[in-house]
Amino acid sequence: MARKTGSHAEITGPKVREAALRLFAQYGYAAVSMRQIAREVGVQAGALYTYTSDKQALLFDLMHDHMSEVLAGLATMPDGSPGERLEWIVRFHIGYNLSHKDGVFINYMELRNLEPENHKVISKLRRRYEDAVEAVLVEGQEKGVFQIPDTRLATMAVIAMLNGVNTWYREGGRLSQERVERIYWNMVRRAVKGA
Amino acid sequence: MARKTGSHAEITGPKVREAALRLFAQYGYAAVSMRQIAREVGVQAGALYTYTSDKQALLFDLMHDHMSEVLAGLATMPDGSPGERLEWIVRFHIGYNLSHKDGVFINYMELRNLEPENHKVISKLRRRYEDAVEAVLVEGQEKGVFQIPDTRLATMAVIAMLNGVNTWYREGGRLSQERVERIYWNMVRRAVKGA
DNA sequence: GAAAAACCTGAACGCGCGTTCAATTCAAGC
DNA sequence: GCTTGAATTGAACGCGCGTTCAGGTTTTTC
Known part of the structure; x- marks a missing residue:
């Protein structure tokens, strides 16, 4: 999907991605034109095609790289009890999402603008993330430390709840990130534990 | 915002809104053309302007009417204890959202495509909804039946969690709507109650 | 400092966009 | 069955879209 080597490619290429x-x-993807991106980078529209084969590939690459990073991050989860691991996930999810707002945003807003094959690829990566979260819930359920009537539903509920943080959290606002993480972890902990 | 009387206006007008x-x-708003909407209705693009002043008004009206309906629905909440009211909200939110998927979807995906004045109007309506939910949490907190460190955060968390249902629930799937509602209510109940 | 490679410009391509409007069709009321 | 006015057509408007490419410029390589 286009790229390569030369000195400028290592300067302008990233710039294109950042602007996009x-x-x-x-x-939104549909509302942004290649000329707009080019203007932001300080270049003519035609020059973008040194770095991407087309607009769709630009979107796909951004989404794909984001998901790869997320999964790589999730893979660094330390060993521990299901409770410890779930807490780690809550904090990782909130922390990562808050430090990659744009990437998170396009990854769940622009799925429908992906061509079918690209859509399939990204959906699979997302599914991998969900499965990894669910695995922790399943483990806790089997060990009897969680009481969850349906682990799939609980997984989706937890992820949706955590995703919500990005819609309202503002740095320097009323609540510190640490406090937000603690409160969310408390809610998640209660939600998966038996009464 | 265009409309009026005549026999056809009462037939084609709604058709335009439904198609849009x-x-x-x-x-997505940006990716859909007036000609596409017209084709769906079985009419030429120019004819749409009998029913809407422009594309933006079409989007705004859809979003505005949706929010109005939601708030009208929420206003039918019966009296009861904070716990009963919160359960009612959980079930109402899930039920309403599942029966108005398209309206829900555009209302949180297309906010950014609203012109500033329209954006303000819709944001205010949404805020009214959040405030109504928070009021129940505040009441429960004051009465000592909920233990919530931050009612605003809890409000956003609950709403985000409930919104998530629309992304995965499929009618005729593994879980009935009643079961989904019960499980979510259980999670919410635990999340807001003291350990 | 010449040759090669990378990068970029600027113009062009065909196309579809949102919107307008004179002309026409249609349906209702008398 | 004619009048009236709403509903619709179909063409046109100027514009910006994604993408291509021949030619010029800059950078790297030896």
Whole structure:
């Protein structure tokens, strides 16, 4: 999907991606033109095609790289009890999402603008994330430390709840990130534990 | 915002709105053209302007009417203890959202495509909904039946969790709507109650 | 410092966009 | 069955879209 080597490619290429990420997140993929991205980078529209084969590939690459990073991050989860692991997931999810807002945003807003094959690839990566979370819930359920009537539903509920943070959290606001993480972990802990 | 009287206005007008709702939900506002909507209705593009002043008004009206309906529905909440009211909200939210998927979808996907004034109007309506939910949490907190460190955060967490249902629930799937509602209510109940 | 490679410009392509409007069709009321 | 006015057509408007590419510029390599 286009790229390569040369000195400028290592400067302008990333710039293109950064501009596209920011603009896609702010205005939406369909509403952003290649000329807009080019203007942001300080270049003519034609020059973008040195770095991407087309607009769709630009979106796909951004989404794909984001999901790869997320999964790589999740894979660093330390060993521990289901409770410890779930707490780690809650904190990782909130922390990662807050430090990659644009990437998170396009990854769940722009799925429908992916061509079918690309859609399949990204959906699979997302599914892998969900499965990894669910595995922890299943383990806790089997060990009797969680009481969860349906682990799949609980997984989706927890992820949705955590995703919500990005819609309202503002740095320097009323609540510190640490406090937000603690409160969410408390709610999640109660939600999966028996009464 | 265009409309009026005549026999056809009472037939084609709603058709336009229905088509726009469906198409906006499926492909996104920016990606749908007036000609596409017209084709769906079985009419030429120019004819749409009998029923709407422009594309933006079409989106705004759909979002505004949706939010109005939601708030009207929420206003039918019966009296009861904070616990009973919160359960009612959980079930209402899930039930309403599942029966108005397209409206829900555009209302949280297309906010950014609203012109500033329209954005303000819709944001205010949404805020009213959040405030009504928070009021129940505050009441429960004051009466000592809920233990919530931050009612605003809890409100956002609950709403985000409930919104998530629309992303995975499929009618005729593994779980009935009643069962989904009960499980979610259980999770919410635990999340807001003291350990 | 020449040759090669990478990068970029600027113009062009065909196309579909949102919107307008004169002309026409249609349906209802008398 | 004619009048009236709403509903619709179909063409047109200027514009910006994604993408291509021949040619010029800059950078790297030896």
